């Protein structure tokens with residue numbers, strides 16, 4: 534481990550919270566001999582649906598699979614355009630390409646880092662079929678505005694909730710607001726199944742399609758009615774998920790307390806080279822990240838330098854989404870599939886080289902996530918702030 538020079542301490546930015554209960558749950562499944570399509574997956578789906586406040590939940594083997602199945606279930610296909618944010622994990626975009634459709638980027642709000650509804654509306658064309666708002670870092674996108682736009686233009690909303698288990702928007706859990714919600718249970722998320730994902734929806738037809746698509750497009754033995762995938766969640770993962778789900782609220786509460794403590798200390802101590810984003814009063818932010826914006830001009834140091842220095846002083850931070858996603862080579866080259874698909878079937882030409890979204894450009898590479906996981910003590914959090922002050926001082 535790369536320890537710091539002075540105290541040999543390293544505050545990790547994230548870690549999974551697993552104990553004997555998960556180990557026992559896995560042991561039971563392994564000894565039962567039933568590894569797929571059994572009672573654990575069904576129970577996990579029921580309990581997760583109840584937690585989110587929806588009628589249906591469909592378990593799959595990753596958050597990416599959840600997004601892919603959701604898009605396939607609402608019928609996204611060649612020539613369709615789907616509006617996505619430029620700062621997110623690439624899955625939000627790759628699933629659109631997997632459906633042979635066209636990702637269209639809209640800018641983000643500078644405080645929430647989620648889609649800016651005004652820019653979303655500007656990007657709508659007659660080919661737009663869906664919007665994927667990402668509830669980034671545990672915050673919530675402006676769902677009322679987005680739903681209003683979706684109704685006006687008759688398009689679907691698939692919420693990317695991969696970073697927002699338990700986040701609430703005006704009293705409703707994200708994943709219960711749009712046509713479907715998609716969750717990830719990757720190792721570092723609010724709760725984990727190792728790898729895993731879930732689609733949540735109130736729409737019975739959509740849930741039924743999703744169940745078929747995740748299982749080879751099958752409705753019975755040797756009956757393949759649509760193009761599907763092997764995206765099933767195993768009983769082993771579901772057993773872990775059931776235990777993790779019971780712990781989720783407690784873990785979230787600690788994550789929220791830790792984050793609010795850190796953000797308040799930054800303000801209290803006058804560390805002005807870190808900008809604390811404003812959180813809307815009607816949102817329950819669950820802080821997958823505890824995000825702050827580095828004001829490089831005031832700090833007099835680049836963000837990568839800061840990240841390196843903090844690490845030397847024993848503080849690991851998250852540092853992702855360094856460039857807007859429309860700058861990824863696979864998009865610039867228009868080459869996700871051979872022979873120009875899906876761009877050759879697009880109804881209008883698109884050139885990602887010409888895209889410039891000012892807020893995303895300004896923020897990309899300048900947001901860091903402070904260590905806020907539920908295992909941190911007040912002493913750890915104070916150490917994080919002390920080291921931030923030591924590295925960058927006050928301005």
Ligand SMILES: Cc1ncc(COP(=O)(O)O)c(C=O)c1O
Nearest residue numbers: 595596597622624695717718719
């Ligand atoms: C916003 C977002 N969407 C989608 C995904 C994909 O989830 P998974 O890694 O489970 O495939 C992630 C995972 O990191 C994510 O953060």
